[in-house]
Amino acid sequence: MAPDIMGDAPYNDPSDEPTSTDGGAVMPLVLVVEDDRRMRKYLRATLADQRFRVVDAETGGEALVQAQGHNPDLIVLDFGLPDIDGIHVTTKLREWTPAPILMISARDEEYDKVAALDAGANDYLTKPFGTGELLARIRVWLRHTQRATSDSLDSNLEVGDLRIDFSRRLAFVGEREVRLTPTQYKLFGTLMRNAGKVLTHEQILFTVWGPAYTKETQYLRVYMGQLRQKFEQDPARPRYLITEPGVGYRLRTT
Numbered sequence: 001m002a003p004d005i006m007g008d009a010p011y012n013d014p015s016d017e018p019t020s021t022d023g024g025a026v027m028p029l030v031l032v033v034e035d036d037r038r039m040r041k042y043l044r045a046t047l048a049d050q051r052f053r054v055v056d057a058e059t060g061g062e063a064l065v066q067a068q069g070h071n072p073d074l075i076v077l078d079f080g081l082p083d084i085d086g087i088h089v090t091t092k093l094r095e096w097t098p099a100p101i102l103m104i105s106a107r108d109e110e111y112d113k114v115a116a117l118d119a120g121a122n123d124y125l126t127k128p129f130g131t132g133e134l135l136a137r138i139r140v141w142l143r144h145t146q147r148a149t150s151d152s153l154d155s156n157l158e159v160g161d162l163r164i165d166f167s168r169r170l171a172f173v174g175e176r177e178v179r180l181t182p183t184q185y186k187l188f189g190t191l192m193r194n195a196g197k198v199l200t201h202e203q204i205l206f207t208v209w210g211p212a213y214t215k216e217t218q219y220l221r222v223y224m225g226q227l228r229q230k231f232e233q234d235p236a237r238p239r240y241l242i243t244e245p246g247v248g249y250r251l252r253t254t
Contacts, residue, residue: 028142031072032056033063033089034104035082043076046131047138060084064092068211072099074142079105079116087119094120096211100141104129159195159253162231162240164188173231180230183208187223188231191241191251200248224249 034040057063079086228235
């Protein structure tokens with residue numbers, strides 16, 4: 001039987017946490033948000049023992065800062081926090097990250113579970129719970145995320161003469177391959193996935209550069225200019241990469 005969640009697990013110093021498997025693949029990063037010191041220490045040690053990378057936070061405000069700074073693959077979030085509750089934290093996180101959120105709480109009322117799930121949490125686990133169940137649920141959500149990512153990347157998208165091959169990370173205009181830097185590729189991929197839609201400056205900056213760069217519109221102007229040089233026959237009169245004045249950009253489909 002798996003030990004109780006409050007069992008005495010050995011503590012791993014963060015500096016000793018492994019960052020990759022033996023094969024070199026970087027392990028998922030989990031953000032643990034828990035105000036109880038003993039529980040937080042336990043969760044860190046348990047996850048580190050499974051070779052996950054771990055960052056933690058004690059309050060809701062700190063959780064939002066840590067999430068923006070580290071962009072975790074999964075978040076273990078306590079319902080009751082000293083400043084803002086887990087519902088509010090979840091709502092703020094869902095403004096920008098699709099990372100799975102596993103809510104943990106001593107509250108067992110159906111109302112609380114429904115509120116957490118409606119706010120955007122993926123799962124709800126009531127304390128006390130076994131270590132095995134916690135880890136199994138984390139593995140389920142990470143598998144789901146990895147499968148969804150794989151499905152979305154294993155495809156080709158075409159818009160007029162433009163094409164992107166996500167499985168091989170290649171871009172083309174007509175039959176000609178276009179060499180792109182990693183940032184140019186990510187920007188081009190974002191536009192291709194949202195072809196026909198108007199994307200705001202903030203949406204694009206968040207997706208390509210991250211939440212700390214949503215006001216850095218000059219980055220976006222420079223990189224859009226670079227893409228036009230590479231994909232447009234006449235960069236000064238773009239056919240595909242259209243500016244929406246005062247709003248953002250759109251990849252024209254017709």
